[in-house]
Amino acid sequence: MAATDTEGDPAALGARERILDASYHLFSRQGVQAVGIDAIITRSGVARQTLYRHFDSKQDLVLAFLERREELWTKGWLQAEVQRRASEPRERLLAIFDVFGEWFQQDDYEGCSFINVILEMPDRADPIHRAGTAYLAGIRNFLEGLARAAGIADAEAFARKWHILMKGSIIAAAEGDRAAAVRAQEMGRAVLAEQA
Amino acid sequence: MAATDTEGDPAALGARERILDASYHLFSRQGVQAVGIDAIITRSGVARQTLYRHFDSKQDLVLAFLERREELWTKGWLQAEVQRRASEPRERLLAIFDVFGEWFQQDDYEGCSFINVILEMPDRADPIHRAGTAYLAGIRNFLEGLARAAGIADAEAFARKWHILMKGSIIAAAEGDRAAAVRAQEMGRAVLAEQA
DNA sequence: TCGTTGAAAGACTGATCGGTCTCCCTCGAC
DNA sequence: GTCGAGGGAGACCGATCAGTCTTTCAACGA
Numbered sequence: 190m191a192a193t194d195t196e197g198d199p200a201a202l203g204a205r206e207r208i209l210d211a212s213y214h215l216f217s218r219q220g221v222q223a224v225g226i227d228a229i230i231t232r233s234g235v236a237r238q239t240l241y242r243h244f245d246s247k248q249d250l251v252l253a254f255l256e257r258r259e260e261l262w263t264k265g266w267l268q269a270e271v272q273r274r275a276s277e278p279r280e281r282l283l284a285i286f287d288v289f290g291e292w293f294q295q296d297d298y299e300g301c302s303f304i305n306v307i308l309e310m311p312d313r314a315d316p317i318h319r320a321g322t323a324y325l326a327g328i329r330n331f332l333e334g335l336a337r338a339a340g341i342a343d344a345e346a347f348a349r350k351w352h353i354l355m356k357g358s359i360i361a362a363a364e365g366d367r368a369a370a371v372r373a374q375e376m377g378r379a380v381l382a383e384q385a
Numbered sequence: 386m387a388a389t390d391t392e393g394d395p396a397a398l399g400a401r402e403r404i405l406d407a408s409y410h411l412f413s414r415q416g417v418q419a420v421g422i423d424a425i426i427t428r429s430g431v432a433r434q435t436l437y438r439h440f441d442s443k444q445d446l447v448l449a450f451l452e453r454r455e456e457l458w459t460k461g462w463l464q465a466e467v468q469r470r471a472s473e474p475r476e477r478l479l480a481i482f483d484v485f486g487e488w489f490q491q492d493d494y495e496g497c498s499f500i501n502v503i504l505e506m507p508d509r510a511d512p513i514h515r516a517g518t519a520y521l522a523g524i525r526n527f528l529e530g531l532a533r534a535a536g537i538a539d540a541e542a543f544a545r546k547w548h549i550l551m552k553g554s555i556i557a558a559a560e561g562d563r564a565a566a567v568r569a570q571e572m573g574r575a576v577l578a579e580q581a
Numbered sequence: 582t583c584g585t586t587g588a589a590a591g592a593c594t595g596a597t598c599g600g601t602c603t604c605c606c607t608c609g610a611c
Numbered sequence: 612g613t614c615g616a617g618g619g620a621g622a623c624c625g626a627t628c629a630g631t632c633t634t635t636c637a638a639c640g641a
Contacts, residue, residue: 204588220505222418226629236589238632247629305504307559308496309416322560349557350568357553361545363503364518372546379575400618422599432619434602443599 205243207233212254213261218299221251221317222309248316251306255320258302259327268331278338279381282351286374289355293362293370300363303328304356328352341384350380401439403429408450409457414495417447417513418505444512447502451516454498455523464527474535475577478528478547482554482570489558489566496559499524500552524548537580546576 202210211233215224226247230237244250267288275284292298307321332348341347354373361369398406407429411420422443426433440446463484471480488494503517528544537543550569557565 219507223505225627227627234589236587237591237630239588241630242587300504300507304556307556308501308504309419311415311496311559313561325560346568349562349565350572353550353553353557353565353569353572355553356556357549357551360500360503360552360556361549363507364521365509366545369545369549372542373549376546376549376572376576379579380572383575421597423597430619432617433600433621435618437600438617 204233204235204239208235208240208243208250209253209257211235212250213257216251216254217258217302218297220309221254221306251317252320255302255306255317255324259324262302263324263328263331267328278335282332282335282339282381283374283377285351285355286358286370286377289358289362289373290370293358293367298362301356301359304359325352328355339384347384351377354380400429400431400435404431404436404439404446405449405453407431408446409453412447412450413454413498414493416505417450417502447513448516451498451502451513451520455520458498459520459524459527463524474531478531478535478577479570479573481547481551482566482573485551485554485558485569486566489554489563494558497552497555500555521548524551535580543580547573550576 208229211229212224215228215232226237226240229250230240233240240250244253267285270288271281271284274287275281303321303324305321306317307325310318310321312318329348329352332351333344336344336347336351354377358369358373361372366372404425407425408420411424411428422433422436425446426436429436436446440449463481466484467477467480470483471477499517499520501517502513503521506514506517508514525544525548528547529540532540532543532547550573554565554569557568562568
């Protein structure tokens with residue numbers, strides 16, 4: 190039972206949850222290096238030692254943030270929205286860019302945290318870098334499933350191509366191109382048209 | 386006149402030049418936030434005050450680095466290589482991915498500094514962010530020229546699409562996909578095939 | 582009732598950050 | 612000669628970094 194789970198009162202959330210909420214908000218918008226422990230302490234209203242009771246180090250906290258990002262963004266939002274909007278696998282592949290299109294209109298558009306951490310920590314041996322690539326591979330896995338369901342021959346290669354369109358449009362949106370999703374979708378149709 | 390220009394002896398380069406060399410090496414590989422002034426001091430072998438005589442602040446130095454990146458990478462390498470490898474505009478557009486293909490094989494592949502700084506400083510008002518988007522627009526301008534020369538109807542929209550393929554493959558390469566350039570080129574052919 | 586546990590508050594450490602300041606040396610113009 | 616500019620070396624500044632430690636308190640179960 191415990192007083193650690195959500196019980197309606199937002200201020201009464203467990204300490205761990207408040208830390209993760211604050212981390213998610215700050216890390217996803219400002220990046221991992223730019224956000225200090227103090228900012229997370231302040232935003233979560235938690236004591237310093239409480240944070241270090243739940244997480245061994247900042248790296249630990251970042252890894253927990255990425256895990257949550259996959260839950261909330263990849264699965265809870267992207268995949269859910271895609272499956273809600275279309276049922277045919279080919280339509281679902283294209284629907285990704287409809288979902289992106291709405292995402293790109295947000296004023297506080299924050300980009301893809303997995304890409305961000307990979308570029309922030311270019312060292313391939315860094316656990317955070319590795320986690321970022323792993324979660325991106327998870328997205329690719331979702332694409333591969335759709336490609337296979339669509340009867341596309343080399344589903345793995347196709348997923349990698351589709352992912353290039355997605356990542357390219359995400360960067361273009363960070364530059365300020367709000368129509369990036371439409372452009373990527375058009376290219377997607379061209380790529381799809383070539384497919385067996 | 387002036388002991389400030391290059392005179393063969395590498396150690397006798399002007400102080401400003403040594404600072405810019407060190408900044409280029411460190412910023413392009415490790416990012417802007419991760420590299421401190423001390424690291425640049427040490428690598429350039431220059432006195433602290435000498436650096437601040439030539440550059441008002443770290444931000445100033447980063448802006449100078451980005452300017453140099455455009456000179457060396459965009460113009461001196463990418464555009465030069467593309468023009469060397471092909472003469473027909475359509476061939477030149479596709480040659481971009483041949484050049485990228487070799488780039489992606491490098492063990493110390495460092496990615497695109499313009500993308501990196503944009504994601505590192507998400508604040509649109511930040512001078513560094515703005516500079517990054519400006520240099521990316523410069524690349525797009527090069528693409529637009531090729532598109533126009535190729536007789537493509539909406540050259541601006543086409544350039545934005547092509548740039549999405551480029552940026553997507555750059556990120557995929559950062560993830561470890563060494564074949565990202567081939568995949569992007571294949572998609573480029575499909576996009577090009579649709580063009581008038 | 583007592584002991585344990587979780588959490589708040591905040592002092593503290595050593596390292597590093599960007600940036601300033603002082604001192605000294607050398608070289609070249611006059 | 613002298614003088615000033617450019618540059619090297621390094622002390623120093625206040626702020627911030629990640630991380631540790633101590634004290635206090637409230638809620639809980641036995």
